[in-house]
Amino acid sequence: MSWFNRIIVSILPWFPKQFVWIFSKRYIAGKTIEDAIQQSKVLNKLGCRVTLDVLGEDITTLQEAEEEKKECLRVLQAIHDSGIDGSLSVKLTSIGLIIDKETCYQHVRDIVQRAKELDNFVRIDMEDVTTTDDTLDIYRRLRKDFDNMGTVVQAYLKRTPEDVQALIDIGLSNLRLCKGIYDESPEVAFKDKDKIRDQFVEIVYMNLKSSSYSGIATHDKGVISRSLVMLEQQNIPKDQYEFQMLLGVTEKLRQQLVGDGHGMRVYVPYGVHWFGYCMRRMKENPMLVGHIIKNLFVRG
Ligand SMILES: Cc1cc2nc3c(=O)[nH]c(=O)nc-3n(C[C@H](O)[C@H](O)[C@H](O)COP(=O)(O)OP(=O)(O)OC[C@H]3O[C@@H](n4cnc5c(N)ncnc54)[C@H](O)[C@@H]3O)c2cc1C
Structure with a gap:
């Protein structure tokens, strides 16, 4: 294939x-914020929270980074005004990480600050491995001042259990856990699907055991089943985790989990x-x- x-x-x-x-x-969801809000209302009615993601092209100037930041601020305002149950996901490269790290830090700080004022939450997506250290660094710096944010770790990276443990040790492990979508080299990432699944379950376990918040972001039935067993065996309260899925993917499985009373958040790009x-x-x-x-x- x-x-x-x-x-x-x-x-x-x-x-x-x-x-x-x-x-x-x-x-x-569509091309505009209105499209994303409309889609979110449908998902909210189906019992799913959402996280909105502004689709950015690879940006090359600080002017574009500034525009992307403004769009993130508009999203936060639109979520507030519409009353939907939703948060924001942001990619640091879309607000300048590769051009100038300090400008990017200031942009994401402004976004998280505004989210705080609006009683909302920001999750920093994780991108390819060349950005992992800077993303975690910015996340740690911001978490000194803000508690309304989290980040993402990728189960395929060999380094990830260590990263998760380091975040747990400093009490900053509000994480979305996913397999990872970038085409990484075998030096840094596992290629074997079962190995990735095992490491996924391992990091979910580490994070749940530490009483940290876990967004279990996968459509993989096997990983979901193993997570469900863990949640039950460890007696994890419902407000300490949620499942997360991408818009339009495995909707039947998604609604089954919702029907069984699990929190669900759908990632809504527009x-x-x-x-x-x-x-x-x-x-x-x-x-x-x-x-x-x-x-x-x-x-x-
Ligand atoms: C909410 C959310 C946020 C994410 N954030 C990040 C991030 O910040 N950084 C990052 O690197 N990755 C992110 N990802 C992507 C993630 O890393 C995986 O690449 C993606 O979820 C596919 O992996 P899987 O665990 O679903 O397993 P897979 O083995 O890829 O998929 C399991 C099954 O799900 C179905 N499926 C999966 N994807 C699709 C699809 N597109 N269309 C139709 N069916 C599909 C198929 O039936 C497949 O067999 C995110 C994923 C989710 C759900």
């Missing part, structure tokens, strides 16, 4: 955008840069093309 996915990825940019949109719209986002995601992980094609035919 993988060669087929790679061929599709390489030819998709040559298709009209409207055609690619047919493949992608299930995973993207924005005019949806095309670049989809292309990047597919290049990073051509398997996604397989999922997308499958989802055109098999729902739920």
